[in-house]
Amino acid sequence: LSSCAETQLIVHTAKRLAKSKPSPVKAKGRYKIGNPYQIKGIWYHPKVDYGYNRTGVASWYGPGFHGKKTANGEIYDQNGLTAAHKTLPMPSLVQVTNLENGRSLRLRINDRGPYAYGRIIDLSRRGAQLLGFHRQGTARVRVQVLESESRLLAHHAMSGNIMASIGSPIPSDIKLPKAGVDKDILLPPKGASLVPTQKIPQDSKNSVIRRSTVRERTPVGSVQPDGEITTVAIEPSNIFIQVGAFTQFQNAHQAAARLSILNNVSVTSAIVSGKEFFRVRAGPIKTLSDADFLLESILHSGFDAARLIVD
Known part of the structure; x- marks a missing residue:
């Protein structure tokens, strides 16, 4: 090859290698928690x-x-x-x-x-x-x-x-x-x-x-x-609505009473980080569509901490 052709080949090869290398990664996001x-x-x-x-x-x-x-x-x-x-x-x-x-x-x-x-x-x-x-x-x-x-x-x-x-x-x-x-x-x-x-x-x-x-x-x-x-190993599960978790049994009982029109509302206790909580749950619920409908009704009844859980 002539010196000119050889130079062009080197430049062309260098460009190909440059294109094949991963491009520098730029941090486009930022750390964020955000306000309520x-x-x-x-x-x-x-x-x-x-x-x-x-x-x-x-x-x-x-x-x-x-x-x-x-x-x-x-x-x-x-x-x-x-x-x-x-x-x-x-x-x-x-x-x-x-x-x-x-x-x-x-x-x-x-x-x-x-x-x-x-x-x-x-x-x-x-x-x-x-x-x-x-x-x-x-x-x-x-x-x-x-x-x-x-x-x-x-x-x-x-x-x-x-x-x-x-x-x-x-x-x-x-x-x-x-x-x-x-x-x-x-x-x-x-x-x-x-x-x-x-x-x-x-x-x-x-x-x-x-x-x-x-x-x-x-x-x-x-x-x-x-x-x-x-x-991982899994077990059969059901869908419930957890209406809320209360530190006082009386408050949990009152919440359950407000939802007495629903079937299968229960109050159970659980120890979390050494502290006892009383959980109010509705369920089990047969279908996801039923759970979605019921959850929306409970949320609009003032229980804004209600959520679907799997247990």
Whole structure:
């Protein structure tokens, strides 16, 4: 080759290599908790809650919001591993488990919603596909905040160092979910055993916090959702409406009396963080549509803390 042709070849090759490299990831979102807000007459109070662990009904959102800004300023990608929540900080990392098929997946909270009364979380289309309810639209789920990962995400977001916002390329060292998620490839292999979920021991909280400090310089990628699906053991469940949780039995009894027109209203006690609460519940309820209708009626009766639960 002539020197001129050789130079052109080198330049052309360099351009191709430059194009093939992942483009720099820019943090488009920001850390956000937000002020209390009201939707459809119901007040929501965003807050940090690293002990968040609730059941409910999940939904998903997609095409109508794809490419638009999320509540913390990211660009929503329906093919990303994200979700919307009414009150959790953005970003937070949560473990979402489908209580109907046992599939469990980590997702990053980066948006507000859902605002249907009986929905606990709104997943991206991809998240719903991976958890196996994309076609049916909803699923009974458990949502748990992953404390150490969420602390680390919060630190990096407040420092302006989010690894990947939803519209940005994901680094090559992060595992991406495979296509064809609606097919049987997501079922566990024959002979595989189901692994029950385990709670993090209380005495491990201090070590969790230490692992989240800046000194270790943990890459943000280590706390990003990786698309890995685990399968956990599940038991048959029912839908209930938890009207409220009261510290005084008399208050719980009065609430139950106000709902005496309904069938199957009960008051049960539970110890939470060493404190006794009296829970007022209606159910079990046969169908989700019945539960949605009843929940809306209870909310408009003044019980604005009422929510769907799965038990």
